[in-house]
Amino acid sequence: MDIREIAKRAKVSTATVSRTINRVPTVDPQLAKRVWKVVEELGYYPNTQARALVSGRTRIFGLIVSDMTNPFFPEIVQSFEDIAVEHGYEILLTSTVHDPKRMEGSVRRMIERRVEGVAILTFGMEESLLEGLRFRKVPLVFIDVGPPLPHVCNIRIDYQRGIRQAVQHLAALRHERIGFIAGPLHLPSAVTRKAAFESSLREIGMPIDPDLILQGDHTMEGGMRAYDELAKKSARPTAIMCSNDMTAIGVIREAYERGVSVPQELSVIGFDDIRLSRFFIPPITTIQMSQVEIARLAFKALVTEVERETPSSKGTEYVLNTDLVLRKSTAMAPQK
Template sequence: MSTVRIKEVAKLARVSTATVSHVINKTRFVSDDTKRKVLYAIERVGYTPNIHARNLASGQSRTLGLIISDITNPFFPDLVKSIQERALELGYDVIVLNTNYEPERDSRYVQRLLELRVRGVMILTTEMDLSVIERLSSREIAVVFLDIGKVGPHTSNIRVNYEKGVHEAVEHLLELGHRQIAFISGPVRFKSAQFRRQAFLETMKSHRASLHTEPLILEGNFRLESGEHLVREMLTLKSRPTAILAANDLMAVGALRGLGRAGLKVPKDVSVIGCDDISLAELTDPQLTTIMIPRTEIGTAAVEAVLQTNSAQGREIKISTQLMVRQSTHAAPLLK
C-alpha cells in the first residue's frame, strides 16, 4: 500500500518515485519548486510515511533524543527550544524525556531511544550511570553530555566555564566590600554542582587574607524551597553572611523570599547572586544579579555536536559565562 501511495504522489506531482522518496527522507537536494509540488501531492493523496519501517530499513531515523533532569526548572525551556529549532533547521525532530532526578528512569528512556533508532542522544541531566551510557556507545550512537560526560569515541561533552562565572561573581561581591559570603551549593553528588562549589572555594581561597571567616557553604537541591530553607538556617548563625551566592537562580529566588519573610531587605541588608539567568531573574524585586549561562548557544552546540560525533573521536565544547549585574547586589552594610 505504501508503494502504491508513493506512486500516486509521484504521478500527481509529475516526478519520479525516487524524487518523492528524497523529499520525504531528506536524502538529496531537491529544488524548492519540486519540493512544493511533492508536498502538495502528499497532502492531496493523504500519504503518511511509515517512519518505523523506514527506520528499520536505514538503521537510523531523523530523530534525536534529549534527556533532561527537570522539565519544571525554568532553565530548561529555552534550552529545549533552541535544541528543537536547530534540529528542525537540520531536518531532525527531537524526543524530549524528563527524568525528574530519578536515575531509574535512565535505563528505560535509553532503551526506548534505542528502539526508535535515534541518530543521537543529548544528555542534559545531573548524572547518569555508566552502564546506561555504554549501551548507547556499544550501538555506535552519538552522545553529547552537558558537564557530566567524558570525551571518547561517539561521545562529546559540553563544558560550561563555571569557574569564570563564579570568579566574577565573588570578585564583584568583594569589590562591594563583602567579606562574609555564603554559598548555597547544589547536591554535591552532581558534577555541575561540584564545579560551581570548587570554583567558589578556589576564588575565596585566593582572598583568604582579607576574609573575616572561613567560607560558609550549605548544600541545597537546586530547587526554590531549599534556597529559602537554607537562608533561614543562615540567619540563626552568630556571624551571618552579608552576601549569598547561589548555585542556580531558583535557589537564589528562594533566598530572596526567605530574606524578605525574615524582614531583611535585599540588597540593603544582604546581597544575593544567582546562576543561570532564567527569565525569572528579571522579574524578581529586586531584579536578580546572576551568572548568565547561554542556553541558546548550548542548545545549538549540542545538536551540531551530536550530528558530527559518529565513529570519530568526540570533542569537548567550552561555553563561556557572563555576570549580569542587576539590583540584588550592593555595598556591604558595614561600608555604608
C-alpha cells in the same frame, strides 16, 4: 495511501516516486512535476517508520533533562527543538526527575526508538545506565560531565570565569562574609562550582569559612532551607552566592519572609540566568550561561558525530563561557 498509490496514479514506478520525493536530481523535471501533483492532490505524507526501517536513519535525537519544571530546562529544550526541526530532526524528550529508575526507562526507550544521538542535559548521571547506548555506539553529548570516551562529546562550562567575576563584584562592594549555597554535591557540576567559588576567594586573599558553605538541591525549597540555616548563625553573611537561580529565588523568598531586605541588608547572586531572574523582585544579579548556546552546541556535537564517516576515537570537547550580569539583588554591604 502509500507510495504505490502515488506511483499508480502518476503512472510511474514506486522508485521514481521515492526519488522525486527525496529530490534525487536525475529524475526528469516533467515526471517530477507529475508526481508532485499527485502527491499534493492526495495529501500524501511518507511514512517515517518505513523510511527509517530501510534507510537505517530515524532522524531522532534523544534529549534527557533532569526536571522539566525547572525553568532552566524548557529554554534549552525549546532552542534544541528549533534547531533540530530546522535540520529535519525530531526530538525524543524524557526527564529523569533524579530517579535512576526513570533514567533507565529513558535509555531503554531511546534505544528502542533507535535514536541517532542523545544529549544528556542533566547535571550528573548514573554512568552505568548509559552502557546500553555506548554499547550501540550512539553518539552522546554531555553537559559538563562527559567521561572522555569514544563517541562521547562534552560541553565544558567555564564556571571559573563567571564565578570569579561575581566574587570580585561582591568584594568590591565591601562584603566580607560571603555565603555559598552549593548544589547537590553528588553532581560533578555542583562540585566544580563550589570549587570555583573557593578558588576565587583564595585568589583575592579572602578567607574561606566552611561555616558559610551549605549544600542545597537546586530548588527554591532548598534555597529557603539553606537561608534559614544561615540566618541562624551568629555571624550572618552579608552576601550569598547560589549554585543556581532557583536557589537564589528561594533565598530571597526566605529573606523576605524574615523581613531581611534584598539588596539593602543582603546581597544575592544566582547562577544560570534563567528568564525569570530578570523579572523577579528584585531582579537577580546572576551568572549567565546561555541556554541557547548550550542547545546549539549540543546539537552541533551530535550532528557532527552522526555525519562523521570515519569514526573518531575521541569525542570532541566544546567550551561555553559564563559571565556575570548585574541586576538589582546586590548592593554595598551594610555598615557594621
